[in-house]
Structure formats: structure tokens, C-alpha cells
Amino acid sequence: MESTGNTAAATVAELVRARWGDHRTGLRFATGRLTHHQVAAGAAARAALLADLLPRRGEPHIGVLLDNTPEYPLWLSAAALAGAAVAGINPTRRGAELARDILHTDCAVLVTERAHLPLLDGLELPSVRILVTDTDAYAELLAPYAGAKPEIARTVTPRSRMLLYFTSGSTGAPKAAICSQGRLAAAGGSLVEHFGVRSTDTHYICMPMFHGNAVIADWAPALAAGAGVALRRRFSASQFLSDVREFRATYFTYVGRAVQYILATPARADDRENPLRVGFGTEAGAVDAARFEERFGVRLVEGYGSSEGGAAIRRAADTPPTAIGRAAPGDDLAVVDPRTCRECDPAEFASDGRLLNGSSAIGELVNRGRNPFEGYWRNEEAEAERLRGGWYWTGDLFYRDAEGHLYFAGRTDDRLRVDSENLAAAVIENILARYEGAAAVAVYAVPDPVAGDQVMAALAPPPSTPFDPLAFTEFLLSQRDLGTKMAPRFVRIVERMPVTATNKVARAALRAEAFRCADPVWWRAPGQASYHPLTGADVASLRAQYESQGRSELLP
Template sequence: MTTIAALLAEKAAERPDAPLFLLPASVQALWGAKACWSYGEVQAEVARLASAFAAAGYGPGHRVALLLENRPEHFLHWLALNSLGISAVPLNPDGSAEEFGYVLGHSGAVLAIALEARAGHVRTAAAPLGLPVIGPGEVPPPAPAAPGGQTGEEAEAALVYTSGTTGKPKGCILSNLYFLNWGRWYAAQGGAISLRPWAERLMTPLPAFHVNASGHSFMGMLTTGGAQVIVDRFHPRNWWYEAAETGATCFHYLGVMPAILLELPEGPEDRAHGMRFGLGGGVHPDHHAVFEARYGVPLLEGWAMTETGGACVLCAWEEPRVLGSRCIGNPARPGPAMEARVVDDMGADVPDGTPGELWVRAAGDDPRRGLFSGYLKNAEATAEAWAGGWFHTGDVVIRDAGGRLYFNDRKKNIIRRSGENIAAIEVEGAVASCAGVAQVAVVAMPEPLRGEEVLAVIVPKTGQDEAALAQAVFDRCATQLSYFKVPGVVVFVDSLPTTSTQKLRRADLGALAEAPLAAPRSHDLRARKQGLRARSDQ
């Protein structure tokens, strides 16, 4: 099997009546959609759409932008385009006209398909480019001549732009093999994460323009004959009810989701579901065991990147699991074979127990096989990412003697204070455990004497005395962390900048970090911190 569309055709021929997409009643009402799409129905609609695209002249080498939210239409159009060798460029529904303009222009898309309610910014961005914009139910206009290109597993299936937490987003070229590997990885796993053929129903609130939902979730279900339970977004109060309603057996999550679900009042719905596991990343260590005990669902922490896909993905499903440790799994796992190293800033391997950057590659003769095919129009960034024949993830991990990896932080988020390396995520965990803190981001601020100091940017819960909360945060961190990791400055804000996938946009905190004490809600705790050091030296 060499394309995503060919895999669909094979599965539809095997069991045409099996469900592929399931929608809870609330989503059906919101979108005016039906409850279920079977494999056979999806295949028939994909063939109909593909015929229309082909008749209009679309073919290999073309790219078509899609803004269809999480709806089945997103997957239907993507599969139809894939069957013709056309690459999809998914757009973030919450994007601005400026952001759309960059992606549409940079990608060279020849058509955009957008929901009418979301099409305004797309049309604004497309007009200067002379790019046609149509709705999902419209006949595609005539296409420019198809430039031609690769076919089969190495052909481009999607061009997915990174979230752009720093600078302009980069367009990741993703092949059919990239997506097929997602499904093959999922199908090969064991233990709590094992997928039963034609039996699983995976519920994900994550956006379809992101590879977690379109790659990991969808390809896992398509490969094993499962169904994707589609919701418009994460609705915590409906979560367990809709899981029971749709018969969901597993789900994907972001780290913030377990924390939000734990804030719900306890009730019979906590266990009135058939969820076998949740797969995701970033659950707060203090929430891990608590969540599993309350809801009866193991949270299996994993790791992957848009660039690595299913060729290099990790999941900590092997028993005995180490809850609350940020363990992300062992590279010596089933599925497409991968290799991994943990290295220092010079690219030398570090001893077990020592933080270092994670480098990965596919095993075998071609280290890039099945990973992203490169950054579009950015050979320099591609070469930099692959320096030395390994993909440099930018993630700092710690390897134990058994080969398991534990997530430490993004390399660029390491704060270097007086020669000590401090992981922002570790400090964030300590701050977040303090009552009164709703959200927190920890970043480096320039400090003449020590190079950098720890700055905690906090969204307080309603009704907090901020001066008292700043002191409480300091006290809490002082009991959990080495003195040098305790925040030296705290600044309170109303909200934190995030991407549409709820990733913190740390770059947007740059101006605040340059002069945090100029902020009206800042609290300088460095004198107290110096006192901690004095006590630690005694």
C-alpha cells in the first residue's frame, strides 16, 4: 500500500459498513451533520470528489489549501486530493488574513476550500494572489496545468506548517509514507495501547489541521479498521458523556486536558465510559496518578514532532509504567525502527542520567525515511536540522539505565543562571501546584550578574491577592526546588499567548522578559532568593 487513499479503498472493500467517522449528537446539531460515515460511504464520497477535481484539471504537483475545521469534509477532501497525487495544505481556522496570506503564498496553493463562516480572511489573503476560494460543496474551477511530480509512497501528501512559536512557520513536506508510518506504528504497539482490529473508536478534540489528529489519530484508525470520533473542540463538561454516547474506547489529549477534567465535580459519569487508554503528552506529574485513579483510564505519555511523524515516535506504555515522571518511552519499541541519541551541545553522547538533546533518525540505510521530506523552500533550515545525519529535535531528555527517556524541556527553554541549567517546565510544575495559580509560563530574563534569572509569568485565579500569591509561589517553589531554580521575579498577567493547539508562544513573552520589573504587576523576589542561597551554603 503506497498512498493513504489506496489504504482507504482497501479497508472499504474489506468492510464497507464499518464506521470510520462518528459524531456525538451535540456536534451533529452544531454542524447539521449525520451521526456516522461508514468506510463504504467515505470511499464513495472520496471517489465523487476526486472525479470533480480530475475533471477540472487538478493533478500531481498541485497543492490545495483546506479550511474545513474538524469536520468529516476535511478528511473527505484530503483523501480525494490524495487519490490524485495532490497535496493538501491545512489551514488553522483561527488564522488571520496575514497568516493565511503567508501560507497561501509560500505554499504555492492553486485553490483554497473553506467553510463560508471562515472564508472571509481566506478571501482577503487570496485576492492579491489571484487564488480562487470555494466552499466544500462547490464545483472546483479549472486548474492551471499540473506540474507533475512523484507518485506513490514518497509523493507529497500534505504540507503542514509548524505553529510558529518563534518567527514565521516552516512548511513541513509530508509524504504518503510519513502518514502510513503513523498507522503502522500504532498498529504495532502492545500493552495498554494495543489496537484491536475493527474495534477501536478514538475520540480526539485536537485540530484536524495538525498532524496529531490527521496523522496519528486518523491513520491509526484507518490502518486498524477503527473509527475516529469527531468533536469540534474540547468540551470538558461533555467529555465523558460523549465518550459513552459514541462508544469511544480511547482518546488523545494535550497536557492541559487532564488538569481541566480533574476540576469537574465527581459523578457517576467518571466511570460510565469504555475508555481503555488516553495517549498524549505534557500531563502534570501531580495529576497523572490522580487522574488514573479517578477515571480508571491510563494516561500514556508519548513524544513525537511534526517533523518525525510515525517513523520516530515514542510512548511509555511498557509496564511497569513510571507515573508522574514525564517518561516518554523507549526508542527500542515496536513499529518502524528508529535510533536515538542523547547529546551535549557539542554533539557528544552524554552518560545516562544526564540531560541532553534528543537526536533521532530512522534505522537502516536512509536515516530520513518516513520522516518529513524537508522544509519547503528552506534547504538551509533542513540541513541544519539534519546536521551530522541525525534529526536535532531541540528537546532535552534524560535517559535511564534501561533506555527509557524522560522529557526535560525544550532546549531553547533552558534557563542558564550562574552556570546552572534550569528546565522551565520543572519550575512551571512547581508554580502550577500552588493554590491560586491558574496558568504559568517560566522564561529567562536577562540578569547582569548571573546571566539569566528565572521569571515566572502567572495568570492568577479570580480574587487573588497578588502580592500574597507571589510570596506563596516563592515559598512553594523553595520547598520543591533547588534554590537557584526558584523564580527571582514574578509578573502577573491576564492571559498567556498560545497557539491554536494551546502551545505557549514563548517568543511573545520576549518583550516582557527583557524588562519585567517595568510591568505594573511585577514582584521582585531576588533578595529572598539570595537568602535561600545563604541558607543552602550553611
């Protein structure tokens, strides 16, 4: 493997300093490029500025409220040299919630750009110094530090905080997970070895850098290997392939529905003419991964690592297509029933691959051994919940076969209970993803009028393709692994799947609206096999059923 990186570096700061004097192209973006040396020099100038801006007493934390501009990796590198931590601020947050994220993480400095200044209007941010990168004032502020060299602050150790990245949840304020310099450097080095990253590679970062995926799985291995980085300000499915070709990108990461959106773009005869070697991410699903490889000639590797670092799964050559892999070395992973803390039964499959014992096989993935979880910033209650009974609880549903392969079944709040049978949304989604009339699918629970849940699906058809209820019904009947409780009772037709800022399906919003939404909804009335439009009269009748059972409070 060709590499001029330092995959054994103990800190991110060492990796940044190692690029000093390297005059190969290190950073590509829409309007230009920088060499590795220029990136290191820019980081050194910003680190020197930070040394003067950060308070002598108080936490060395900076907030970064930017799109994927060159300033983002420059400030990550600067923070590493200065021994500061970067809190990635989500630009889709608003008002008091946005202010809360900045203040909760004790940011003394907030780095932003003019496009995001309206988000800060009216916010109370006492003692927060705001730097606006695309202004003359910012350039003047940096100018005196232009000759700085990448020196590592004396306070930097492998345990120094490097990232404070917010983990999303369906309820409550986001939690700021801690990632140290040592853990980030080790993660980058591990991915270099796993994927054979070379110094001649270019990593395409199109996922938002305020999220852990882009920094940990894309930027860190590029830095560790001395590879180049190419930035897309914001993800664009229509520009994905042209970017890849322009930047000569060989590696990219994805989350959520990004792969589905790329697949929904018009196919071209030359789609396979691209330099990509591999894509690494989560939740693409086996069906879409196969479609992506067939169309673009690029292998997608589905991985798993909890956002907080407490558990990881590695894919090997013998991993079944629909599985994620086995536990990473050193992890003692188990699938347990959270009510009893007992291990779930091994998964049993029919000859066609259908899971036969989902109710007893699906449980929460836990790590019973040592793990690198480094806690949440100022949130002891959340830490205790994550580390119940001395185990690390991932909050994710899995099932495990007799050979130890682990299969993702969704988040714990994506479990459905239909007619006393436990179902997992991800299992149903993987089946519905085969339907040619769906560019994207999300499955979630809506309350049943009497007890438990009913299955609802949001379906985004391909462009200019109307929903065909008869074809969808025939598709469902032909799926041998679709259990009798799995077929959706309600189908919401959306023009585009609602997603969070990190391109994960906004399930909380879908669940909250249920079948009382502005989009067209089709449904199967009890005892019927075919789908019909849900009318106002149907909604009134359903509401009466909920009221008669004393469950009307469950409706939004």
C-alpha cells in the same frame, strides 16, 4: 485484536478504498453520522472533482482552512485517492502571514467554510480556486461526481506527498514538513499495534486537524484499523466528557495544556463512568497524568515523536513514571551537547527523584541513525539545519538515565541559564504542577539585569481561587527536588494560560512581555524569600539596573 482494517497497507489511498462497502458507522459529529462507505463515497466524489480542478502542470496541493468538520477527513481521504497533498492552514494566522502559508505550499485549491471567509478578505491569492463547503454553490459543484467510486490515481505510490503540515517555532515563518502516504499509513498501522486499536473503537478528535498530532496519531490509526472517528469542531474542556459519552469514544489524543483544562473543570461523582480506554499525547506531565487517571479512570500514555518524523520514543511497562520511554526500534538516539556534539552525562538522581546533574545531563536529542524525516517544502536551509553533520537534531531537550530511559526537558529555546547553571523549563514546570493553587503553569526565561537569565512563571489559578503568595512560598520550600536556582523570581497571574492554536503554551509571547505585562505580577526581590506585588516603582528600579549594566535592550 478485532480489526477489519489493513494495517499493512502501503498507502493511505488503499486504506480509504478498503472502507468501500463497510456500512458500520465511520464518522460521528455534532449534527449526524456517516458510515465508512459514505465516507469513502464522499472522498471518491471529491477526488474526482480534484482531478478536474488541479492544474495539469504544477504541484497537486490543496489547502484546507476548516475547523474539525466532516469535510476535513473527507478531503484528507480524497487527496489520498487523487495523489494530492493537503496543507493544513492554521485559522489563527492573519493577513500576509496567512497568505504566505497558502502560497508557500503552492495550493491550487483552498477548501474553507463561511466562518473563515473574513480571514481571506483583502488577501492576494492569485490562481487559487476557493471552495466554500457550506454553500449551495459547493453542493452544485460536487453533484456531478456523486456516483464516483474510490479509484486510486495511477500516480499514487508510498512516496507520494500526503501532508504538508506547518511546524511552529519561536522565530521565523512556520516550516511545512512533508509526510508521504507511506509514512502516514505506517504510522497509523504502528499505533494500531501499539494500542490494540479495534474496528469497534471510536477515536475522538478534539485537537485541530490542521496539526500533525490529530491526523497522524488519531485519524490515521482509526483509518488503519477500520475504527470510527468522532469530531469536535473545536476543543472544549467543558464538553469533553459529555462528547466522550455521546460518541462512545475509546481513544483520544492531546497536546499541550488540554489535559490541564479538562482537570480544571468541576469534578463530579460520575466522572469515571465513561468509555475511554486510553489517551495518547505529549506534555501532560506525570502529575497531571496521575490526576487524570485517578479522576476519570483513564490511562494517559505520554509519547514522543518529533513533528517531522525524525525521532520517536516508545513507552514500555518498565518505564519510570516521569520518563517518556526508550528509543523506538531502529533509532540511534543520543542526548548531546550541541556545542561539542558529545554525549551528555547519564542523569543522576537523589533518593527523592531529584535530578542532581542537570547542567551536564541535559542536552539536545539527536537521531544518529536512519530516520524517516522527509524534508520541508521549499526550505533547504531549514533541512540542512535539521540534519547537521548527518544527524537529525530534534530541537528538544532531554536527559537520559543509566538504563537508557529518556526524560523530556523542554524545547531548546526553553533552556534557562541562572547563575551559570543550565536549567530546563519543563523540569521546573513538573515541580510547580504539584501546587494545588495552579490549574496551569508555564516556566520561561527573562533576562537577568547583569548576566544570564532569571526564572519567571505564568500561573493560572483554579476558578475563583486567588493567588496566595504565602502558600506558594511554603509550597516551594517543601519541594525537595526544587533546586536552589529553580524557584521563580517572577510569577505572572493569568486568568487563562495563553496558548497557540494547537493548545501549546504561547511561550514566545510570554517571554516577549516578561514582567512588563498587563497581568498582576508577584516577585521576590534579591535576598527575600517571600513574594510581593511588582509595583511601578519596582519596574523603574529594575529598568535602571538593566541600563546600568548595558542590558536594557534585552527588555521588551
